[in-house]
Amino acid sequence: MAPSSVRGEGARPRVPHAGELGWDDSMYDEGGESVRTADGPRPRPDGDRADGTVPLRTREQGPHGGDDDGRHGTTGRPRRRRRILRWSAMVLSVLILGTAGAGYLYYRHLNSNLKKDDLNIGDAKDRAAKSKPNAAGQTPLNILLIGSDARNSTANQKLGGAKDTFDTPPRADVQMLLHLSADRTNMSVVSMPRDTLLQIPKCTDPKTGKTYAASTSLTMTNDSLGRGGPGCTVATWEKLTDIHIDHFVMVDFAGVVSMADAIGGVPVCVDANIYSHTSTGHGSGLKLEKGTTSVKGKQALQWLRTRYGFEDGSDIGRTKAQHQYMNSMVRQLRENATLSNPGKLRGLAETATSALTVDQSLGTVGDLYDLSKELKKVPTKRITMTTMPWVYSSDGNRVLPKPTDADKVWRLLREDIALDGKDKKKTAEKTSSDPAAADDKIAVQVQNGTRTSALAPVPGRASAVTELLVGKGFTRAKADASAAPVEDTTLIRYPSADLEGDALRLAKALGISSHAVEKSTDVSGVTLVVGADWREGTAYKAPEDDDSTPASAKLDKGSDTGACMHVNPDYTW
Numbered sequence: 001m002a003p004s005s006v007r008g009e010g011a012r013p014r015v016p017h018a019g020e021l022g023w024d025d026s027m028y029d030e031g032g033e034s035v036r037t038a039d040g041p042r043p044r045p046d047g048d049r050a051d052g053t054v055p056l057r058t059r060e061q062g063p064h065g066g067d068d069d070g071r072h073g074t075t076g077r078p079r080r081r082r083r084i085l086r087w088s089a090m091v092l093s094v095l096i097l098g099t100a101g102a103g104y105l106y107y108r109h110l111n112s113n114l115k116k117d118d119l120n121i122g123d124a125k126d127r128a129a130k131s132k133p134n135a136a137g138q139t140p141l142n143i144l145l146i147g148s149d150a151r152n153s154t155a156n157q158k159l160g161g162a163k164d165t166f167d168t169p170p171r172a173d174v175q176m177l178l179h180l181s182a183d184r185t186n187m188s189v190v191s192m193p194r195d196t197l198l199q200i201p202k203c204t205d206p207k208t209g210k211t212y213a214a215s216t217s218l219t220m221t222n223d224s225l226g227r228g229g230p231g232c233t234v235a236t237w238e239k240l241t242d243i244h245i246d247h248f249v250m251v252d253f254a255g256v257v258s259m260a261d262a263i264g265g266v267p268v269c270v271d272a273n274i275y276s277h278t279s280t281g282h283g284s285g286l287k288l289e290k291g292t293t294s295v296k297g298k299q300a301l302q303w304l305r306t307r308y309g310f311e312d313g314s315d316i317g318r319t320k321a322q323h324q325y326m327n328s329m330v331r332q333l334r335e336n337a338t339l340s341n342p343g344k345l346r347g348l349a350e351t352a353t354s355a356l357t358v359d360q361s362l363g364t365v366g367d368l369y370d371l372s373k374e375l376k377k378v379p380t381k382r383i384t385m386t387t388m389p390w391v392y393s394s395d396g397n398r399v400l401p402k403p404t405d406a407d408k409v410w411r412l413l414r415e416d417i418a419l420d421g422k423d424k425k426k427t428a429e430k431t432s433s434d435p436a437a438a439d440d441k442i443a444v445q446v447q448n449g450t451r452t453s454a455l456a457p458v459p460g461r462a463s464a465v466t467e468l469l470v471g472k473g474f475t476r477a478k479a480d481a482s483a484a485p486v487e488d489t490t491l492i493r494y495p496s497a498d499l500e501g502d503a504l505r506l507a508k509a510l511g512i513s514s515h516a517v518e519k520s521t522d523v524s525g526v527t528l529v530v531g532a533d534w535r536e537g538t539a540y541k542a543p544e545d546d547d548s549t550p551a552s553a554k555l556d557k558g559s560d561t562g563a564c565m566h567v568n569p570d571y572t573w
Helices: 079-113 154-160 221-226 230-241 253-263 297-305 315-335 342-355 365-376 405-414 461-471 497-510
Strands: 035-037 040-042 115-117 141-148 172-180 187-191 247-251 266-270 291-295 356-359 383-387 390-392 399-401 444-448 477-479 491-494 517-519 527-530
Touching (some): 079 342, 079 365, 141 230, 141 365, 172 221, 172 230, 187 405, 230 356, 230 405, 253 297, 253 342, 266 315, 291 297, 342 365, 461 477, 461 527, 491 497, 497 517
Parallel strands (some): 141 247, 187 383, 444 477
Antiparallel strands (some): 141 172, 390 399, 491 527
């Protein structure tokens, strides 16, 4: 089953076998084969027979259907022996069916542990188009990982502190977009600092029906979770990045603690003794000695929440520490042999399903297992993590997406280009199923985006390019003097899928790369933004495609076992 699919109503979902969920092998016969139940054969981890049926047996049978020494073939078998075998088979069948039923009940129990919520509760116009398959028909997956600071339970309140915030709207203090490539050869993870200022779209809580108006000013991204749930955080990411998000997975304070305990600890490293604590009572309380320590339980949560103590004390240092933790956790899960123990796996399954909130299409253990198989295909050396390129806000207390660099990271993910730079160059131009209108029917707004940090905008540039377009047959082109964006490179924006073909036709007519054509809810129609790379002349010379990751997006490698967080000298002991 594809990870993003939804099981049909009324259909009994696939029950993962013993090796998947960790319960014992009592539902199988001694010979290690599958047995037929009321619902059909139940598979062994090593496979079924071709016809899906395997005879029950308690000893190896010889070529005539008797025991391995051939003493009782089919011919001449004593009637008492047949009755005993039939009775044994009947009893064993009942036991097997009972065990299978218990397995199914346990599977339903794990499913009931999972908390589920809507994937996207923003305005429909803010939703990004789904990722398109590659030439082989494979589709990338984008999964938003959310860490909630909810204080909605005694356990979360105790772990999170701040008693005055008990049962107030939660915030999304950890946000990471995980992009799994279509061919499953690489994974790129981008964190967004919780202090990032951006526009949050209109969201409607599916449980209460309450509508939260779109923010009218720049708002901290972690506020999105309190506006109807994780579906609003997903909508916020889609609005910012124009990347379609397939799933979300959310965990709270108590969930982090229980998961870390179930894994058995995650190794992390600091380059000096650290104590995250200030004289005014701020800090996570993390206290570690220099070197590598396996953290679990509350200490793992402290690591993930530490801000005062890592690097410059900002949220940027915290995201880097979170990357180290996640990379180490992935290696731990892959390498830790104790997790092959059925009891350990059962405990991890119980803990994980109780700790997570997921979208509806990830609402069963089978869905999560299928997703985990897809993630496991990526080798550790091709897992790359980074923090969204950023700049400080005007007051220095918050951050903003860094112009151009952040947009480039989002483009790389949209086009399924690995951040580690190890992909083969992808030169194929974009295509669209939306047919373009005739050139003289395409309405185009032209904006002057030629201003740079060092140069003033070129006067009348939008009008000059508009005349050029009219001469090429785009007679409905008009200069838009009301907008003055700043763009390093010329690009074309369109608001909805029904105008994609028109936008691509405009790009072709001007010699602009189709990769410079992007969907955006900030425009009302096809819009040409004349960038700083086209300050003069009537012929646009497109820059060579650059699929390298911006230098400002510093990469953390999944295979880096020597990663160690730098401790701020003010927080050593």
